[in-house]
Ligand code: FES
């Protein structure tokens with residue numbers, strides 16, 4: 045039995061028919077074609093599938109598509125529709141990521157933090173991204189880059205346009 | 206150093222924007238059409254069993270199922286260094302999780318459902334779950350056909366045992382040296398198995414076209430090696446196989462060689478025209494790729510009162526798993542280098558690759574060196590204690606220097622080991638006793654040195670192509686993989702230095718074996734050195750073409766021409782400033798007659814270490830030059846032990862590594878920061894646990910915990926030492942793996958310093974430490 049739902053993804057409206065067991069992560073990747081949320085464990089452990097659902101981070105591998113009918117999803121593609129945010133610029137400047145597989149999830153977790161807490165402490169940043177596993181970087185360059193973006197920019201998650 | 210424009214300067218990664226915007230595509234992100242099929246494998250529930258029958262009838266009834274395939278349909282064997290592995294298990298299974306069949310279906314859900322309905326009848330065989338059991342005379346033989354497996358000439362299998370390879374190294378006379386020694390110290394150390402835990406699971410999509418060409422998209426460190434092994438196993442010509450490797454979400458050795466990718470490639474040959482995708486779940490990622498091998502190390506060291514180490518006997522028994530086609534070379538690498546970076550005259554090494562009924566062992570960042578370094582560097586601290594010497598001083602005194610004999614007899618390359626030791630020690634205020642912050646919290650310091658050489662065939666080669674574009678920007682195609690280490694950027698910097706074009710104007714593409722030049726594999730921390738030399742040669746050839754065209758069109762002496770700021774200039778003619786963008790495609794106009802000289806600039810380059818050879822005496826390991834060079838380093842660590850709970854807090858790690866010449870210092874620092882945490886995790890909490898039937902107990906991130914952003918040390922100090930490697934590009938040598946090697950003994954040594962107990966088994970969890978402190982070691 046299929047359900048008709050409507051999702052807003054990065055500002056675009058997507059009418060979709062989904063099965064009750066379809067997971068948001070897969071729907072985004074294979075039906076909408078937004079591939080930045082990544083499968084890493086598909087059981088809520090790694091955070092590589094993180095998206096913003098109505099502005100809050102969720103693990104899209106744990107969300108059923110039918111649950112989010114009428115809701116808004118933002119992925120890292122949506123963060124930089126008109127150019128990189130200062131947060132992203134600083135992550136590039138500091139070569140913060142290595143393989144980059146974790147990056148979309150980490151960036152959305154950091155964006156959520158900065159939306160709530162414009163002047164986070166180092167520990168705040170560590171806590172905010174603690175649900176996003178990264179095997180490459182030892183986290184230090186990511187934390188440094190987030191703090192550098194906060195130092196340098198009045199609104200590090202605003203689109204620079 | 207210091208004289209370069211781009212090399213040696215921290216440069217933002219050229220793949221940075223791809224990675225922070227979601228633009229970076231990994232295999233599973235690639236879009237295929239509606240004819241894409243999905244595969245799922247049927248895995249063995251037994252560690253060791255005979256396959257009596259496979260009944261696919263029920264699975265075939267599932268709507269959407271296209272085919273079910275087994276080892277009867279696809280009877281292929283493969284292997285990198287020894288052909289002991291099968292695309293599907295045929296007569297018997299040898300580990301829990303081994304693939305015995307696969308379902309191809311229209312949807313992933315149908316494939317998964319059907320795979321559960323394939324009925325396999327097994328007859329269980331005795332399972333051999335550790336190396337000691339496997340070495341017993343009457344042990345069940347895991348590979349009765351061992352004698353028939355083709356293998357590289359430097360392996361020595363012992364047929365009719367479970368010993369797949371026995372590397373021996375003999376130098377001097379250890380027995381006489383032990384008899385003469387003032388102090389002799391002996392003990393055993395154990396290291397469990399570990400998982401790479403790259404965040405991207407393995408994935409492959411393969412398609413055999415109706416015209417008979419096989420294209421394979423893989424998450425791999427090794428596009429060319431994969432193409433070669435697919436060709437060998439499937440009986441196809443290399444020209445009819447194309448391997449494309451987009452970005453890879455972490456490798457750490459786990460995506461080297463070939464593991465599950467060959468299943469996808471073989472399945473694709475049965476459904477012509479259709480792309481077939483196989484994507485490992487996290488559980489499969491833990492259970493059926495490569496694991497880092499466990500090892501039991503027996504060490505005996507002899508020394509004189511003055512601290513000179515005179516003799517070392519080091520016996521390594523590796524739990525290598527069910528198939529050792531790659532892992533046996535880890536055993537080999539350790540077996541010629543398990544002295545550590547020390548000059549020792551009398552050495553006796555035995556490194557045994559032992560089959561067990563656990564998942565296949567294989568390459569993991571460090572390639573055997575992390576494993577033996579735990580015992581060796583722990584043992585050296587104890588030796589220093591016996592001798593009444595400072596542990597750092599003991600290492601300084603025995604540190605190998607350029608020209609010293611390596612364990613296998615060839616001379617050591619230039620090395621900044623003593624500088625690394627001194628700088629790492631200074632960075633943690635070695636010798637200064639820190640006050641304990643509370644009565645139940647003790648502070649300790651640990652120290653360790655390390656080395657590692659690339660382990661690879663002696664003729665592992667690299668090729669590079671380079672072309673200029675109309676606007677003077679550059680494209681480079683190579684087949685090293687960007688695993689995250691910063692390879693693409695380093696290659697751009699090397700070309701930038703030669704061509705006077707900024708790295709940001711140079712694109713370096715990920716591999717496609719139809720187009721990019723050869724690279725053996727991106728492993729062994731050797732591509733900055735090897736592929737870097739090929740890029741250097743390609744850029745040099747391009748530069749010569751540019752200067753030659755200017756020389757012929759304008760008449761300036763070749764020797765007077767040089768490149769600077771994207772222009773051709775001449776020391777003889779201050780007026781000459783030809784922008785590259787005007788001449789690198791369209792040629793240089795001869796002012797005399799209006800003709801053009803040159804043409805589109807294209808460079809090619811290649812590299813092979815022509816001095817390397819694995820030919821040596823099988824009984825002594827003497828005589829060859831199997832390793833191209835060693836990268837060395839040293840590290841210090843400060844930690845706090847809470848004696849009431851066993852909990853550890855790592856205050857500081859300082860790690861110094863000799864990069865020869867850091868091409869991109871920020872990338873070298875990145876390797877240090879990442880490697881330190883990965884190494885700490887192996888000692889503080891990770892390990893793979895199996896039950897007594899060989900089933901992996903913790904195949905999830907819930908139960909196999911890797912560090913989060915809250916688990917990092919308070920401070921990590923990266924230290925880059927630069928003693929140039931004479932045959933490296935601008936003096937560079939690799940550092941990628943090395944940075945995790947010393948962490949386990951660092952922690953063990955610091956714990957001993959803090960609370961006076963010596964732990965000889967990894968990992969050193971809070972629980973194990975607490976129980977040991979409580980007088981009930983396990
Ligand atoms: S894939 Fe969703 S948390 Fe890992």
Ligand code: FES
Nearest residue numbers: 142144146178180
């Ligand atoms: S950069 Fe590789 S997982 Fe984070």
